Amino acid sequence: MLSKVKHIHALTNIRRERVLSSDGHVIVRRMQKVTPTDVIVVAPLMAKYLLLDIAQGLNVTPARADELLQRRAGDELSTGDVIAGPIGLFQRVIRAPFSGLVKIAGEGKVLYEITSQPFELQAGMEGTVTNIIPERGAIIETRGALIQGLWGNGNITYGVIQPVSNNLNQELSAEQINIGFRGAILAAGYCSNPEVLEIAANIPIKGLILGSISSDLIPAAQSISYPILVIDGFGSTPMNSAAEKILVANRDRNIALNAQVYDPFLGKYPEIIISQPNQPEPDLPIETETLSSGKRVIIVNGPQAPQIGTIDYIYPRKQLLSNGIETRTAEVSYGHEKRAAIPLSNVEILKE
Amino acid sequence: MDITTVSAKSLITLDIGNTITRALFFDVVSGKYRFVASASAPTTAGAPLFDVTEGAWRAIEELQHITSRTFFSEKEGLIIPSTKDNQGVDIMAATMSAGNPISVVTVGLLDNVSLLNAQYLAHTTYSKIMAEISLNDRRTSSDRINLLTEKRPDLIIITGGTNKGASKSLLNILESIGLSSYLIDESQRPHILYAGNEELQEEVKSGLEKISKLRIAPNIQPVLGKENIYPAQNELNEIYKDVRIKQTGGIREVLSWTDDNFTSTASALGRVIRFLSEKYEPEKGVMGIDIGSYATILAAASSGEETLRVFPGLGVGAGCTGVLEESSLEEITRWLPLKLAEQDVRDYIYTKSAYPASLPTESEHLEIEIALAKQALRIASKKTIPSLHKRSAASSSLMPPIEPIIGLGRILTQAPTRSQSLSILLDGIQPTGVTTLALDQNDLLPGLGAASDINPLLTVQVIESNTFLNLGTIIAPMGYARPGTPILRIRVNREDGRTFTREIKFGSLTVLPIELGEKVSLHLRPLHRFDVGMGGPGKSGKVNAVGGSLGIIIDARGRPLHFLQDQEKNWKRNETWIKTLLKYE
Numbered sequence: 036m037l038s039k040v041k042h043i044h045a046l047t048n049i050r051r052e053r054v055l056s057s058d059g060h061v062i063v064r065r066m067q068k069v070t071p072t073d074v075i076v077v078a079p080l081m082a083k084y085l086l087l088d089i090a091q092g093l094n095v096t097p098a099r100a101d102e103l104l105q106r107r108a109g110d111e112l113s114t115g116d117v118i119a120g121p122i123g124l125f126q127r128v129i130r131a132p133f134s135g136l137v138k139i140a141g142e143g144k145v146l147y148e149i150t151s152q153p154f155e156l157q158a159g160m161e162g163t164v165t166n167i168i169p170e171r172g173a174i175i176e177t178r179g180a181l182i183q184g185l186w187g188n189g190n191i192t193y194g195v196i197q198p199v200s201n202n203l204n205q206e207l208s209a210e211q212i213n214i215g216f217r218g219a220i221l222a223a224g225y226c227s228n229p230e231v232l233e234i235a236a237n238i239p240i241k242g243l244i245l246g247s248i249s250s251d252l253i254p255a256a257q258s259i260s261y262p263i264l265v266i267d268g269f270g271s272t273p274m275n276s277a278a279e280k281i282l283v284a285n286r287d288r289n290i291a292l293n294a295q296v297y298d299p300f301l302g303k304y305p306e307i308i309i310s311q312p313n314q315p316e317p318d319l320p321i322e323t324e325t326l327s328s329g330k331r332v333i334i335v336n337g338p339q340a341p342q343i344g345t346i347d348y349i350y351p352r353k354q355l356l357s358n359g360i361e362t363r364t365a366e367v368s369y370g371h372e373k374r375a376a377i378p379l380s381n382v383e384i385l386k387e
Numbered sequence: 388m389d390i391t392t393v394s395a396k397s398l399i400t401l402d403i404g405n406t407i408t409r410a411l412f413f414d415v416v417s418g419k420y421r422f423v424a425s426a427s428a429p430t431t432a433g434a435p436l437f438d439v440t441e442g443a444w445r446a447i448e449e450l451q452h453i454t455s456r457t458f459f460s461e462k463e464g465l466i467i468p469s470t471k472d473n474q475g476v477d478i479m480a481a482t483m484s485a486g487n488p489i490s491v492v493t494v495g496l497l498d499n500v501s502l503l504n505a506q507y508l509a510h511t512t513y514s515k516i517m518a519e520i521s522l523n524d525r526r527t528s529s530d531r532i533n534l535l536t537e538k539r540p541d542l543i544i545i546t547g548g549t550n551k552g553a554s555k556s557l558l559n560i561l562e563s564i565g566l567s568s569y570l571i572d573e574s575q576r577p578h579i580l581y582a583g584n585e586e587l588q589e590e591v592k593s594g595l596e597k598i599s600k601l602r603i604a605p606n607i608q609p610v611l612g613k614e615n616i617y618p619a620q621n622e623l624n625e626i627y628k629d630v631r632i633k634q635t636g637g638i639r640e641v642l643s644w645t646d647d648n649f650t651s652t653a654s655a656l657g658r659v660i661r662f663l664s665e666k667y668e669p670e671k672g673v674m675g676i677d678i679g680s681y682a683t684i685l686a687a688a689s690s691g692e693e694t695l696r697v698f699p700g701l702g703v704g705a706g707c708t709g710v711l712e713e714s715s716l717e718e719i720t721r722w723l724p725l726k727l728a729e730q731d732v733r734d735y736i737y738t739k740s741a742y743p744a745s746l747p748t749e750s751e752h753l754e755i756e757i758a759l760a761k762q763a764l765r766i767a768s769k770k771t772i773p774s775l776h777k778r779s780a781a782s783s784s785l786m787p788p789i790e791p792i793i794g795l796g797r798i799l800t801q802a803p804t805r806s807q808s809l810s811i812l813l814d815g816i817q818p819t820g821v822t823t824l825a826l827d828q829n830d831l832l833p834g835l836g837a838a839s840d841i842n843p844l845l846t847v848q849v850i851e852s853n854t855f856l857n858l859g860t861i862i863a864p865m866g867y868a869r870p871g872t873p874i875l876r877i878r879v880n881r882e883d884g885r886t887f888t889r890e891i892k893f894g895s896l897t898v899l900p901i902e903l904g905e906k907v908s909l910h911l912r913p914l915h916r917f918d919v920g921m922g923g924p925g926k927s928g929k930v931n932a933v934g935g936s937l938g939i940i941i942d943a944r945g946r947p948l949h950f951l952q953d954q955e956k957n958w959k960r961n962e963t964w965i966k967t968l969l970k971y972e
Contacts, residue, residue, distance in 0.1 A: 037429050037445060057572060081537050084570065086528045086563075138570060146532070146566055185741050227730075249730060250737040268741060270734035297741070300487060302434020322435030336738055336745035337752075358750040359803025380744045 036363065038326045041333050041383040042183040042306075043277040045284075047320050049181050049308055050165070054172030055156055063173055065166065069158040071193035071291040076156045076172045083149045085133065089119045090143030092129045097143025106145065110137045118145055159191050160291040161310035179311035180285060181320075182266060182278045186248070187294030187305030190262035194241040196290045196309075198222040198283050203246055204273030209234050216240050220292055222282045224273045229255045236260060242292040244282065244307060246274025246341070262294035264305045267341035275333060275341040277387050285309050324384045332367060332382040339377065343385055344369030350376070396477040396842055397469055399450070399458070400834030401443050401641065402652055403430055403483040405681040405705050406744045407797075408442035410450045411834045412476070413845055420848040425829055426450040429744060432485040432635050439485070440637035465644055480648035480837035481641050482655045484682060488515040488699040489541040489630050492534075492577075494560055496547035498523045501583065504607045504614070505546040507774070508582070511620050511695045512627050512651055513682060514542070520563075521547075522556050528563045535567035540577050541630050544623075545591075548584030550609045557583060561594060568599040576600065578626045582607045582619040602626060617693070624654045648841055652677070655836030657686040657695040662839050662846060663793075664688035672789040675832055676812065678760050678796035680704025680743045683767045687775055687789060696771045701763045703756055703798045704743030707736050710763045721950050722758035722814060724962040727751055757807055760798045764815025785865060785946050788820035788920050793855055795827035805936050806968035809858045819863050819946055820920020821911075821930050825855040857903065859935030863942040866917035866924065870894035874917045874943055878910040889941070896964045897941040898971045901934030908932075909939070937971050 059078025063069060090100035103119045106112065112131040120128030131147070139146040162177030197219040199211045207223035212234050220242035221235065227249035235243060242262040250269040266278050274282075291308040324330070328348055334340045344367040354364045354376055364376040397414040409427045413420055428445035431438055447465070451458045457474040459465045466475025491514045495501030502521050509516055517538045520531055535543070543564060548557050568576050581591045582604040595601045604619035628649060632638045642649055650658075656675050664673040665688075672689025683698045683706075700709035710719065716729055719736075735755050739745065747753040768786060775787050794800075794812045802808045805826075812824045831854055839846040864875050875891040879899060891897055901907055911919045912927040921928030932939055944964075951957050 037431070037441075039429075040435075057575075081533075082570075084529060084532045084536065084566075086532060086566065088528075139566065146570075148570075250733040251730060253737070268734075269737035270731070299741075300433035302437075323431075335742045337748040340738075356746070356748055358747060358753045360746055360748075360753065360801065361803075362746055378746045378748065380746050381742070381748065 036326050036379050037323055038332075038379075038382065038384045040320070040322055040324055041385050042181050042320055043275070043281065043385060043387055044181045044320065045281055045387065046178065046311065047181050047386075048176065048178050048318060049160070049162070050174060050176045051160060052168070052172065052174050053156060053159060054168055055154075058170040059154075059156070061167055061170065061173060063164045063167070065164055067164045068162070069164060069175060070161050071157060071159050071191060071293070073158045074155040075158050075164070075175075077153045078156075079151050079153055081151065083151055084138070085135070085147055085149055087118065087129060087145045087147070088143065089129055089145055093120060093122050093127055095122065100143040101141055104140055104145070106137050106140060108137050108140050111135075112137060112147060157191060159293045159295075160308045161193070161289070162312075177308065177310045177312060180281050180307075180309035182281060182307040184264045184266045184294070184297070184305035184307070185268055186265040186297055188257050188259065188263045189294065189296050190242075190260070191291075191293050191295070192220065192242045192262045193289065193291050194218065194220045195287055196220050196222060196244075196282060196285055198286055201283050203279040203282065206271065207231055207245070212238060212240070214238060220244065220290060222274075225249075225271050226252060227271055232256060232259050232263075242294070244292065246278070247272045262292050264292055264294040264307065268335070272341060275343055277333075277343055277385065281309070282307075320386050326365065326379055326382070326384065331385045331387065333385045334367065334369065334377055334382055336381045337377065339367075339369060339375055340381075342369040346382075347374070349379070396845070398478045398480065398838055398842060398845060399447065399476045400837050401446065401479065401481040401645075402830075402833050403432060403439050403443065403481065403485045403641075404652070404679060405485045406430060407680075408439070408446045409830065410443070410446035411829070411831060412450055412454060413838070413849060419852065420842075420845040421852055422829060422831055422849050422854065424450060424453045426453055430485050436636075438636040439483075440640050443637075443641060467644065478648070478841055479645045480834070480841060481645045482650055482652040482833045482837050483631060483638075484513060484652040484679065486513070486631060486635055488513045489627060490515055490517045490538065491542045491544060492516070492518045492520060492538060492540045494520045494543060494545040494547070494564065496522050496556060501547035501608065504616070505544045508546070508607065508616060508619055508623060509544055510697060511616075511657070512623055512653060513697055513699045515699060520560060522560075528559070531560065531563035532567045532570070535564065535577075536570050539571060539575055542578045542580060542626055545579065545581045546583045546607050548587070548606075549611055550585045550606055552584055554584055554587055557587060558590065561587075561591060565594050565598060568595065578602065578629065580604065580619065580622055580626060582622075585609070600629070620695070624650055627651050627654075648837060650837055652833045653682075653684045653686070653695060653697045655833040656684055657688075657693055657836070658839055659832050659836030659846065660686040661688040661691075661693045662836070662843075663850065665691070666847070666850070667791070674789045674792045674816075675827075676764065676792065676794045676796075676816065677833070678703060678764060678794070678798050678811070679706070680797075681706040683763050685767050685771045687771075689789065694771065694774045696767065696774065698763075698767045698770070701766060703739075703760050703763065703796075705740060706763070707759050708740040710759050710766070711736055713766050714762055717954070719758050719762045721954060721957045722761045722961065723754050723958055724965050725751070725754060726955065726958055727755070753803070756798060757802070757811060760811045761814045764811065765817075768816050785819050786817055789818070789822060791823040791825050791855075792816060792818060793825045793827050793832065795830045795832055797830070800826060800828055800830055804969065804972055805856075805858055806965060806972055809937055809940070810965060810968060812858070813861065813940070813942060814948065817863070817947055818861055819865050820918075821932070822861050822863075823933075823935065824858045824861055825935075826858055827854065828856050829854070857933060857935035859937040860932040860939045861942055862909070862911065862919060862939065863946060864891075864913055864917040864919045865946045866915065867945055868893040868915055868917075872915065874914050875919065875941065876912040876914065877941065880908040880910070882906055891941050891943045893943055893945065895941075895943050896967050897943065898937060898967060899939040899941065900971060901932075901938045903934055903936050905934040906931065907934070907939070937968060940968075
């Protein structure tokens with residue numbers, strides 16, 4: 036059975052495409068080194084348009100209005116510029132209420148794009164620009180540690196990682212958050228107390244990485260200003276051991292925390308990248324693989340989640356679960372000499 | 388009618404769902420078309436492969452393994468048509484529901500007339516309405532342009548104006564649509580479906596054809612009070628196909644396998660339900676219910692009229708947080724037969740939504756999924772009931788009598804017990820009067836819908852071959868009384884002459900132990916003016932019924948089903964009802 040791959044690598048090659056959905060101006064060049072907060076492409080975020088009815092404004096027919104137009108498509112406008120006129124005893128004119136660019140002019144009307152604040156797309160990771168996608172963005176590559184998450188609140192940051200302890204299997208409590216964490220990215224087991232998120236915001240911390248989060252904290256986590264990334268799921272389960280190991284081993288190092296909103300269909304995962312450009316170059320990780328004996332897997336649902344284990348055996352036929360469901364399962368060894376039959380659909384191949 | 392070897396056409400249908408791609412194989416067995424086998428593989432429409440063919444290949448490969456028949460060779464790919472030595476398949480068809488819903492902006496003149504029609508049309512496919520534009524919304528032309536350029540919908544549905552009706556107001560809105568389309572990058576321009584005042588069709592064409600992907604359908608509402616939705620629905624299905632071709636890798640290859648026999652799963656379900664309603668008793672109607680991972684679909688047809696509603700984001704996998712968005716947690720947990728901590732239920736729902744293909748391994752988690760299915764179906768039913776009554780000219784918040792009601796989707800067909808499947812349908816739909824609940828055990832209906840155009844005989848013969856499992860005949864009296872009050876007397880006459888009677892009390896769920904397939908005659912005598920669908924409140928009558936796998940079920944719990952304030956009591960009551968059904972498994 037084809038399985039998704041969960042990426043938790045201590046060292047891998049990482050290649051990410053960072054592009055806008057509409058045209059913009061790419062401001063990085065090939066082979067340029069970037070940090071996560073560097074802007075790579077700038078574009079008008081949401082262009083606003085204004086349709087002016089010149090004919091109505093000047094109280095003339097559309098044909099006459101066209102004769103009175105002083106601007107054509109492609110012309111730039113500054114606030115107060117005359118677009119059409121003058122006409123009549125009082126030399127009536129139509130002026131541009133905002134600066135902008137004329138898109139269409141004719142039939143008594145002018146449509147123009149109002150100059151707006153540009154949107155800046157950040158690199159989101161440390162690395163080297165290996166390719167430019169004209170007018171849209173760039174491909175950035177680096178090598179280092181990669182931890183794929185499951186839930187993100189949409190924010191991005193870059194800073195020093197500070198696990199609250201060496202065992203990320205406990206609930207993050209208010210008492211653990213102190214002024215020493217100011218400006219750091221915290222890593223902890225799980226969180227089920229909304230006050231903890233508030234206290235962390237007041238310190239302020241730069242970001243928060245959790246193994247799991249109580250689902251009723253999601254609205255609060257979505258509205259908090261710093262990035263929050265959840266690696267394994269929802270509830271009160273500790274962080275999986277592979278991610279814990281990497282985060283603890285990289286204490287005090289700079290990490291890129293991209294807590295983008297999870298969209299499995301588009302392949303957008305929140306992720307943590309710890310760039311280690313001086314390490315030897317590994318291969319790019321594969322994205323799908325077939326489940327088979329000997330493969331390392333992470334259990335994603337059920338009481339054993341998020342334990343990491345190894346497939347000992349895949350049953351050739353469907354097995355009956357204790358709740359009566361019949362499905363294909365695998366014997367998975369996990370933890371300290373534990374073993375269980377896990378539905379194939381409840382495991383993902385783990386690439387470490 | 389038997390089929391000769393020469394005329395026989397074997398068929399594979401592919402259903403590319405959000406989580407699973409299923410391949411169904413149909414062939415001639417003993418002179419009749421039969422469903423032979425099904426196989427599935429994870430859908431690969433999204434990341435990381437972005438190509439539906441990988442999942443389709445794997446499903447067909449599995450089918451090959453199950454049937455020991457060769458469907459493709461390394462050298463030639465899929466073998467179409469089949470060879471003399473019985474390799475390959477003659478025809479293929481495909482349905483699809485995978486992918487994010489298509490984003491739609493609806494445009495109409497008046498909120499309560501044309502916009503409602505546009506919304507209704509949009510809900511016949513996997514769509515999400517991002518915004519609505521009408522004369523009532525007080526937006527300026529600039530506002531409309533900004534709205535459309537910001538939302539960048541996949542589709543704009545324009546309705547409004549009866550034929551020979553208003554035109555100037557609609558033209559003003561059309562100008563904004565034209566200008567916004569011009570401003571959007573050509574590769575991202577929306578499809579436009581115009582189904583408004585037919586007198587404007589030429590102007591619409593000249594204004595929009597060059598700058599958008601325009602389709603024109605006959606007016607949805609040619610005159611006030613009359614609707615003509617099907618031509619627009621067909622155009623919408625074509626647009627769905629175009630959008631999926633553009634957004635999803637591998638669809639062109641699937642189209643080449645299927646010779647363009649490709650439609651949305653919802654449309655195929657609607658088609659086969661219409662087909663069934665013509666085959667059964669048209670005036671009784673047929674309803675098909677598909678509870679999927681991401682979407683729930685209700686399709687009903689009676690007397691040639693079809694109602695199709697698609698609810699993307701309302702499902703038991705990827706769509707289960709949608710159920711939580713549309714209802715409180717309490718509305719979900721009240722369906723449980725046991726006490727579970729609210730936090731655990733919510734956490735499980737979020738986990739399931741993140742891993743939609745995963746399965747519940749604990750009984751408690753299975754109960755959460757069943758509760759989610761009931762609530763998803765309840766939401767979908769409530770939203771569909773007005774459309775169903777519109778067709779029957781009646782008005783009520785209750786489900787009108789429809790028989791049979793057929794359920795499909797993994798939560799129903801793969802449920803460990805038939806009682807679980809039946810209780811999801813019974814609680815979610817809350818049928819009234821006398822009906823039959825059936826299960827499409829192999830989830831064949833969309834495939835048969837896709838086949839119905841290319842090989843209608845196959846659809847007929849497969850349906851006649853006991854495809855559906857009769858779960859039970861349901862008798863659901865309408866009315867309210869104090870719990871424990873006798874509300875119905877039933878006399879059951881068996882074919883061998885034996886009879887027995889039962890007095891049914893309000894608030895109960897009773898099973899009459901009639902064997903699967905056994906025909907009986909029921910005499911129903913409602914008390915206290917309860918309505919059992921015999922022509923009005925208090926009316927008695929005789930009805931012929933057939934035992935289902937759970938016999939005949941008298942659902943005297945009231946319509947709509949009322950819940951108790953005390954959740955503990957709800958859970959206990961649910962447990963009692965489940966136990967009642969389980970006794971007859």
